[in-house]
Amino acid sequence: ATASGHPPREVATHCPYCALQCGMTLRDQDGRVSVLPRQFPTNRGGLCQKGWTSAELLTHPDRLTTPLLRDPASGELRPAGWEAALDRIATGIGEVQRRHGRDAVAVFGGGGLTNEKAYALGKFARVTLGTRNIDYNGRFCMSSAAAAGMRAFGVDRGLPFPLSDLGHADTLVLVGANPAETMPPLVRWLTELRQRGGRLIVVDPRVTATARQADLHLQPLPGTDLAVANALLHIALTEGYVDDDYVATRTTGFTDVRRTVAGWWPARAEALSGVPVADLEATARALGTAKRAIILTARGAEQHAKGVDTVTAFVNLALALGLPGRPGSGYGCLTGQGNGQGGREHGQKADQLPGYRRIDDPAARAHVAQVWGVSADDLPGPGVPAYQLLDSLGTSDGPRALLVFGSNPVVSAPRAARIESRLRELDLLVVTDLLLSETAALADVVLPTAQWAEEDGTMTNLEGRVLRRRALRPPPPGVRTDLAILATLTTRLKGRAPSYRLAQSRGPLLTADSDAEAAADSEREARAADPRTVFAELRRASAGGIADYAGIGWDRIDAADGVFWPCPREDGPDSPRLFADGFPTPDGRARFHPVEHRPAAEEVCAEYPLHFTTGRVLAQYQSGTQTRRVAALRQAAPDAFVELHPDLAGRLGVADGEPVRVLSRRGEFRAPARLSPAIRPDTVFAPFHWGGAARANSVTNDAVDPISGMPEFKICAVRVERVAS
Numbered sequence: 001a002t003a004s005g006h007p008p009r010e011v012a013t014h015c016p017y018c019a020l021q022c023g024m025t026l027r028d029q030d031g032r033v034s035v036l037p038r039q040f041p042t043n044r045g046g047l048c049q050k051g052w053t054s055a056e057l058l059t060h061p062d063r064l065t066t067p068l069l070r071d072p073a074s075g076e077l078r079p080a081g082w083e084a085a086l087d088r089i090a091t092g093i094g095e096v097q098r099r100h101g102r103d104a105v106a107v108f109g110g111g112g113l114t115n116e117k118a119y120a121l122g123k124f125a126r127v128t129l130g131t132r133n134i135d136y137n138g139r140f141c142m143s144s145a146a147a148a149g150m151r152a153f154g155v156d157r158g159l160p161f162p163l164s165d166l167g168h169a170d171t172l173v174l175v176g177a178n179p180a181e182t183m184p185p186l187v188r189w190l191t192e193l194r195q196r197g198g199r200l201i202v203v204d205p206r207v208t209a210t211a212r213q214a215d216l217h218l219q220p221l222p223g224t225d226l227a228v229a230n231a232l233l234h235i236a237l238t239e240g241y242v243d244d245d246y247v248a249t250r251t252t253g254f255t256d257v258r259r260t261v262a263g264w265w266p267a268r269a270e271a272l273s274g275v276p277v278a279d280l281e282a283t284a285r286a287l288g289t290a291k292r293a294i295i296l297t298a299r300g301a302e303q304h305a306k307g308v309d310t311v312t313a314f315v316n317l318a319l320a321l322g323l324p325g326r327p328g329s330g331y332g333c334l335t336g337q338g339n340g341q342g343g344r345e346h347g348q349k350a351d352q353l354p355g356y357r358r359i360d361d362p363a364a365r366a367h368v369a370q371v372w373g374v375s376a377d378d379l380p381g382p383g384v385p386a387y388q389l390l391d392s393l394g395t396s397d398g399p400r401a402l403l404v405f406g407s408n409p410v411v412s413a414p415r416a417a418r419i420e421s422r423l424r425e426l427d428l429l430v431v432t433d434l435l436l437s438e439t440a441a442l443a444d445v446v447l448p449t450a451q452w453a454e455e456d457g458t459m460t461n462l463e464g465r466v467l468r469r470r471a472l473r474p475p476p477p478g479v480r481t482d483l484a485i486l487a488t489l490t491t492r493l494k495g496r497a498p499s500y501r502l503a504q505s506r507g508p509l510l511t512a513d514s515d516a517e518a519a520a521d522s523e524r525e526a527r528a529a530d531p532r533t534v535f536a537e538l539r540r541a542s543a544g545g546i547a548d549y550a551g552i553g554w555d556r557i558d559a560a561d562g563v564f565w566p567c568p569r570e571d572g573p574d575s576p577r578l579f580a581d582g583f584p585t586p587d588g589r590a591r592f593h594p595v596e597h598r599p600a601a602e603e604v605c606a607e608y609p610l611h612f613t614t615g616r617v618l619a620q621y622q623s624g625t626q627t628r629r630v631a632a633l634r635q636a637a638p639d640a641f642v643e644l645h646p647d648l649a650g651r652l653g654v655a656d657g658e659p660v661r662v663l664s665r666r667g668e669f670r671a672p673a674r675l676s677p678a679i680r681p682d683t684v685f686a687p688f689h690w691g692g693a694a695r696a697n698s699v700t701n702d703a704v705d706p707i708s709g710m711p712e713f714k715i716c717a718v719r720v721e722r723v724a725s
């Protein structure tokens, strides 16, 4: 019992941060919340520092507990009541849409939102606002792997097998992934692999904490991973590791790929990437001779203007070796954000409807319209990817109002100063957040939202496993959930609450005008704010789609350690492993695509002679809005830094800890130099978790992948200067 005599309240839930979604127990003891580790198949009781300290923000003094409105006279954000804030939003949206049309209001979501919120946000944009302009920050995270997976396998699920398979592989190749810092509990699987005699091979331009544990580290020049992959396949072909039977019976298109990689003899790849031929050969042999082999890619491979093709090159390699669908083997992507997987399945992407359906597919439109109780003809068409959307804000052709949920693009977008200036051009910027992020600080209206421990919902982790997030306690007074905000806003904007139905749709939404319907309005609003009801509708909307949740009830999740999609029937099995019997393509075969190396969108030159690349550190998460405010994390990683090789620092005359300026054609940022032999002498690294003068994304390139819309965060040209004292 606690001091008050009441027993502590505990719930089994998951960490609020990354896609590993580690199991944890939250304990509320007289209002003080503590985090306890919990056995779960992915983390097996492990948590990283971010997870351990995640409860601190529940009572943080910076927490927003009242809406903020920008005062027109002073230009300052001032506390306001909910009525005034919602009035301002509804009036502003109404004015913008009357003057400029429905698409003049845009919505920007996040990969940390629960499945229910991602679904409700897509429905809010398409039905309540009637705008085509919705996208989300996952576009900056794993959209390249998603697109590569869709075109090769016909499905995009980060890991098409349980994470535990990693521990049983004989060879594991990690490309552009640093789980030792981003997902520390995952490292136990890598350790077990090595203890069993398996080989860990890491491909990364930096000697990361993960690379240090590898049996072999390939350190290519940033932007040359695709050539490395093609060379590996070249070696696999010449040394006889290609699984001809698998290629013949389970795939299509290998002939063109064979022709393409024929030109990638190892010496050519070495000349381009700097990876020695011997290391390329050792990697191909380790993969080709392993009984069980896995290739995983992450942001390092994806965040390029050729990210889809780079991932495709590794998928081609995996397919040629016959890995996908073979027990204990395969290709996968390590998804980053907490609900990076679920967040890209339920309709907050510009081109997508729930169930991972395409918004330009007439059958998909008809199905979702029927669930939503609207006419398919009234559903908007596809919008534009995140960067294009953000870069169009406030321009003559672009949206004039933006609603942001769970994202901080002022820090996380490429060429961030330009995006910041676009946001300043808007007639109306609304941000919902728990803290005053850099983006919220620019808003006309800020709405305080509940935290993860204060609301129920579901998340889908990097394995495609649907999990339950459980509320420990209600939000504090003055704070509302995102679902409640969307429901209330719909009532304001349409004069009627949104319709969420547990059962089959009964006619048109928002047009019924009987007294009985009107009287039921507050009940409808309560239903729309109830995550269980929203999830019930999400299941129906997803039924028959690629990401089919129809058979996944909350009770079923509660009864097991989550449920893997696709799971079309309540009385049928879920899908921990995909591709054993075929691929969800029209002919059941996976598809090869020939891909060629091409240079980065911006190459080094005399004025900007260094390659610049961004990444993460263990104690911070994404744009740092939350983790920069947690005392222990701030202590562990208080400031941004610029990682320089000592040889380069010597040439520049820069000492360790000395402030430097990093400049590109797009802007500059400043941070102390951190000298390290872990980086190539021709490359500079900085983490992107900080804003203000230390914002690394001030210099990154906004060139995007033509297929995924992924910006080129991982390489641009910069110069580094000492900051005159």
Ligand code: SF4
Pocket: 015, 016, 017, 018, 019, 020, 021, 022, 043, 046, 047, 048, 049, 050, 051, 052, 182, 183, 184, 185
């Ligand atoms: Fe949370 Fe990810 Fe750390 Fe696990 S690894 S505790 S999910 S941040």
